[in-house]
Amino acid sequence: MEKKLYDSELKVMEILWRQGEVKAKNIADILNQQIGWSKTTTYTVIKKCIDKGAIERREPDFMCHVLISKEEAQKYETDELIEKMYDGHPDRLVAALIGDKRLDKAGIQRLKELIENS
Amino acid sequence: MEWILHRNIMAGMVILCIVTARKIFIYRIPGRIWLLLWKILMVQLLCPFTIALRLQNADVSRKVAGLLRFQEKIKLSGNEMPPLFAGRIMKIIWLLGVIVIAGIFISSHLTKRIVYCTAIPVKENYFEEWRKSHALKRTVEIKESDRIAVPLTYGVIRPVILLPAHADIRERNLAFVLEHEFIHIRCLDVLLKWILAIICSIYWYNPLIWVMYNLVNRDMELSCDEVLLKNHTPEYRKEYLQVLIDLEEKRVQRDLLCSSFCKYPMEERIRVMVMTERHRFANVLLSLSIVCLITILSIGITARVQRTDLQDESATVVISCGEEAGEVPYIIGYDEKKAGEILGEQGFALTISQAIIKRACISCWKVV
Numbered sequence: 349m350e351k352k353l354y355d356s357e358l359k360v361m362e363i364l365w366r367q368g369e370v371k372a373k374n375i376a377d378i379l380n381q382q383i384g385w386s387k388t389t390t391y392t393v394i395k396k397c398i399d400k401g402a403i404e405r406r407e408p409d410f411m412c413h414v415l416i417s418k419e420e421a422q423k424y425e426t427d428e429l430i431e432k433m434y435d436g437h438p439d440r441l442v443a444a445l446i447g448d449k450r451l452d453k454a455g456i457q458r459l460k461e462l463i464e465n466s
Numbered sequence: 467m468e469w470i471l472h473r474n475i476m477a478g479m480v481i482l483c484i485v486t487a488r489k490i491f492i493y494r495i496p497g498r499i500w501l502l503l504w505k506i507l508m509v510q511l512l513c514p515f516t517i518a519l520r521l522q523n524a525d526v527s528r529k530v531a532g533l534l535r536f537q538e539k540i541k542l543s544g545n546e547m548p549p550l551f552a553g554r555i556m557k558i559i560w561l562l563g564v565i566v567i568a569g570i571f572i573s574s575h576l577t578k579r580i581v582y583c584t585a586i587p588v589k590e591n592y593f594e595e596w597r598k599s600h601a602l603k604r605t606v607e608i609k610e611s612d613r614i615a616v617p618l619t620y621g622v623i624r625p626v627i628l629l630p631a632h633a634d635i636r637e638r639n640l641a642f643v644l645e646h647e648f649i650h651i652r653c654l655d656v657l658l659k660w661i662l663a664i665i666c667s668i669y670w671y672n673p674l675i676w677v678m679y680n681l682v683n684r685d686m687e688l689s690c691d692e693v694l695l696k697n698h699t700p701e702y703r704k705e706y707l708q709v710l711i712d713l714e715e716k717r718v719q720r721d722l723l724c725s726s727f728c729k730y731p732m733e734e735r736i737r738v739m740v741m742t743e744r745h746r747f748a749n750v751l752l753s754l755s756i757v758c759l760i761t762i763l764s765i766g767i768t769a770r771v772q773r774t775d776l777q778d779e780s781a782t783v784v785i786s787c788g789e790e791a792g793e794v795p796y797i798i799g800y801d802e803k804k805a806g807e808i809l810g811e812q813g814f815a816l817t818i819s820q821a822i823i824k825r826a827c828i829s830c831w832k833v834v
Contacts, residue, residue: 354584354612354613355612355631356584356585356586356611356613359586383586383587384587385583385584386583388583389583392580392583392584393584
């Protein structure tokens with residue numbers, strides 16, 4: 349997958365990441381309840397995901413099979429963030445997170461262990 | 467089809483009047499008045515009837531009659547257009563133009579709508595409270611989308627305010643943005659844009675219509691700014707101006723049928739807000755006179771003045787159902803018996819609604 353996933357597409361992907369293979373119809377029903385999208389809208393978004401290579405359509409019944417894992421999508425977003433906002437330096441992102449006080453002690457501990465083990 | 471061509475001469479005159487007046491008086495007359503003038507004109511442009519006014523030469527109506535007869539002279543000279551314009555080919559070209567322009571409006575809007583539909587409703591309490599304090603008969607939905615750069619609103623029956631997701635704008639300027647879009651919704655500006663699109667599709671060949679198109683959109687924003695700032699302090703105005711200047715940088719793609727927060731010439735809006743002199747008696751008088759003038763001129767678009775030989779007191783309005791000779795005019799009057807006498811055997815008196823329905827049926831039949 350080379351293109352960025354928009355918020356709308358992420359909504360569809362989240363359902364698939366949570367529940368595995370789901371019928372397109374069921375995705376439409378869930379999203380209709382959650383955020384009020386019409387069937388057409390959901391199908392349009394699913395089609396966009398298929399075009400971007402994030403979902404695969406399987407017959408019968410228009411089963412949606414996810415092609416990228418959540419981790420891969422997260423990595424893509426993070427890479428883009430680091431490139432765009434931190435000039436390609438991941439340490440600046442981490443510094444920002446620490447400085448922002450977003451990481452609690454436990455989080456910092458986990459980071460330390462990750463660094464030591466890598 | 468001839469009536470469409472005839473109207474253009476009058477419509478062009480009215481548009482030029484409004485444009486000139488606007489250039490001169492833009493800082494003295496509020497945006498709502500300009501919008502009102504455009505609406506008066508638009509009603510006339512959409513009206514498929516020709517109203518024939520029979521006016522007595524009484525003191526009161528003499529000037530009005532004079533003005534309308536002057537317009538009538540211009541129109542009659544327009545009647546002497548070469549037969550080319552009445553030809554079939556012209557009608558086909560016109561129809562093709564209508565289809566193309568309407569097609570552009572509709573397709574451009576639909577493609578954007580598909581994107582707007584993928585927006586996600588906002589959930590924060592702030593919006594719930596805002597919605598409660600801004601209740602309308604129609605439900606207003608607020609959604610966010612990461613596909614737009616600037617807030618906008620669309621939908622007439624079920625209006626939706628669309629906010630850009632993940633943007634700076636949401637934190638600082640939310641109150642102003644919501645207020646601004648809410649005013650657009652309340653004033654039915656989106657509907658006005660649709661009507662404007664219809665008018666531009668029908669009169670596409672008249673270049674002045676496109677001038678009108680541009681100005682109506684600008685005046686809608688001016689009017690909205692005005693309503694927003696109406697009862698607020700100068701500090702509020704300063705903050706609002708700051709919001710507009712900040713947003714000036716974010717340009718959205720052209721969408722012809724949505725109200726967008728800051729698409730139209732920002733400089734003019736800011737100037738008007740800063741330089742308008744408010745509530746002076748002279749300005750009010752000015753506004754009133756311009757509205758009267760434009761109303762009378764606009765009536766010239768649909769009205770044809772007939773010479774009156776009538777001695778009776780009551781003014782009657784004749785709706786003539788066609789330019790072609792031999793068509794029977796319908797008279798609506800205060801006194802139907804009198805109206806019947808006037809027409810004699812040529813026609814018969816109807817109520818206004820009967821005449822309108824009859825006229826609409828005749829138009830449809832002709833098109834078919």
